[in-house]
Amino acid sequence: MTSAAFEHLDIERLSQWLDEQGELCLVDIRDPGSYAQGHIPGSRHLDNHSVGPLVEQTPKDRPLVVVCYHGHSSQQAASWLSAQGFERVYSLDGGFTEWQHRLPERVSRTAS
Structure with a gap:
């Protein structure tokens, strides 16, 4: 039995991709309060309610990066x-905690 394939992605590469690539889907699976307090610009919050539309509406060949x-x-x-069925799926090594530590200028906050 083989497990579904994904790749590890480091912060430097994600930062570069965000600077260069428009066709990237970035999802944050942390709780809504943590997401509102700070998230990677361009990411969208993903939970049990939003995962269905993501799977249905996002092209399967678009790079998909998951952040926790x-x-x-x-x-x-x-x-x-x-x-x-997503073809290029990545998990961000170090997660949002490491992203915020290393790139604090690249953190968005949701207005309350």
């Missing part, structure tokens, strides 16, 4: 999304 707190939960989510 530290890069652990995103691996399971990335594996699941890969099993849904």
Whole structure:
């Protein structure tokens, strides 16, 4: 039995992709409050309610990057999304915590 394939993505590469590439889908699976307090610009919050539309509406060949707190939960989510037919799925190593630590100028906050 083979598990669905995803790749690990480091912060430097994601930062470069965000600077260069428009066809990237970036999803954040942290809780809504944490997402509102800070997230990677261009990301969208993904939960049980929004995953259906994501799977139905996002082109399967578009790179899909999953972000969580530290890069652990995103691996399971990335594996699941890969099993849904997405061809290029990535889990962000270090998660949002490492992103915020290394690139604080590249954090968006949702207005309350």
